[in-house]
Amino acid sequence: MPARDNRRPAYISRSSLQTLLDRLVSAGYACLGPTAKDGAIQYQPINNLNQLPRGLRNDQEPGHYRLRQADDERLFAWNHGPQVLKPLCFAPQEVVWQERQTESGMSVKQSMPATKPTAVIGVRACDLAALKIQDQHFMRKDSTDPHYQARRDQLLLIGVDCAESAQTCFCASTGDGPALDGGFDIGLAELADGFLIWTASARGTPWIEELDQQPATDDQLAEMLQATENAAAGQSRHLPNEKKLTQLYQRLGHSRWLDLSKRCLSCGNCTSVCPTCFCYSYEHHTAITGDSAEVVRSWDSCFSATHSEMGSFQVRSGIDQRYRQWATHKLAGWQEQFGRSGCVGCGRCISWCPVGIDLTEEVQVILNEGSRDV
């Protein structure tokens, strides 16, 4: 898929990216960049391009993720690891307020996160699309989540086009990649020798003004467009269009859900790595003395036993019901809630499922095949 934004990129050498990094660091930014750690791409504080995964590729298949060294200098030739932006804004676990018994009664104090300006380097189109959905959920006009917003406001997002796709990617079918298309501040396209760079927000503009840059040549622009076209063409998985996805509601009795309950572990990995899943639960952590408590919010999952608990019973006690809830809510229900499906095609739920269940395959069977006895 060609680039869809009105980008007017300039060329910079690979080493000029270090200049950008230096400028961000000296301006007090925490720079989070991709690194190879524990066998996966993970975002960590960086200050030098040498910390980036030079030449690394990711082999992703259902239930399978491996990093592989290739013989080139590319810094962004992988797609993603288990997490990028979600934990940076929607914390996996955080204290949201503190309660204390005082002489005059109970005092409640909101507990706000300590934040600092944070630049995230190498964010992909799918993750930016996911962030937009998370923004819609957590920063609603009528009720904004202050914890989410405090972190979100600090982010400077440096996106990068995907020049190749993992086997589990299907962003082209959801319309969320592989080319950057908004939601970031500075855009990058990695060429065989250097980068094309452009700004996509007023916030991003000052950072690249003084970089040693040259106008992009026609060949470089063509290389940039060709790369994302190749990445899209390389995707073999896809999701049906949104209208078709709403038909899941007519398939609630499909035998495939029961079939899924024989294969799914209900472990919650898919929802944890999903960049749009936003379910959480609250828990009181009371001091043993009983006079103070912290209220902690943690990532939850519709695959958890307590997620559908109503008083003394579970609404969704079976794995078939939990998977169906996840799939129908994400793919169909979200269209009513957010004006689009909740899937951005990143494929993490496929790669990080311990038993390799493929959402795209399940949906295809449920929508296209008749129900059968299981």
Added chain:
Amino acid sequence: MTRKPKLAVHKFSSCDGCQLALLNLGEPLLLLPELVDIVHFAEAGPLDPDAQVDVSLVEGSISTPHDVDRIKQVRENSGYLISIGACATVGGLQALANFTDRDAWMGQIYSNPEHIDALQSSSAIADHVKVDLEIPGCPVNSGQVLKALRDLLSGIVPRSESQSLCMDCKRCGVVCTLVTKGEPCMGPVTIAGCGSLCTSLGRACYSCYGPTPLVNDQPLTARFSQLGMDEAAATRRFHFITSHAPAFKSAGERLKAEEE
């Protein structure tokens, strides 16, 4: 509160590790006596095994005729009974002997086995008396024990953890060993609570905390098999520290049957 509630910590067949986990609590352990009277806790000092108490924490499994009598007495003496740790909740590591010819083993290990008065099996506390709450782990997560005590002091019914270890790993940013290294990790069917201890060091979980409330073992063992693990090795993943948790017992027995 007019009087401090009384607490006892009882030991049955166990390594004492859960009592040690309680002793390792640090500062909260020093605060606890301000809230409860600890009347019996052998590993810490106080001894009064026959005291009537409001809450008993019970460590260890039932493996001798004497244990059977004693746990009934503990139950009678206790208002609320919490079994703590893998031994007390599912019979523990020593329940592995339930799968073997006990008398033959005894003869091989002890020169005078006739002096040993043991039952044919090691079993959970709940197999013998009513248990009000079970807190798993090998050893138990003492924070969870403390939380249960705090809930009881506040008049709240304590709850058990129900999420998988995977949820905890993902919240802690631990990269999945099963997906990135093909390790036979038990995390997807294991209850959270250990704080991702092994997995955060890159090791596969061996389920010392035991099963989640909803175990779907077949797809996981099929995956282990794809990763090159034979049935005997897979059986040992389930028949290990929490082998007599019903879901793991049946999973291991299924694998054994498939092996034969």
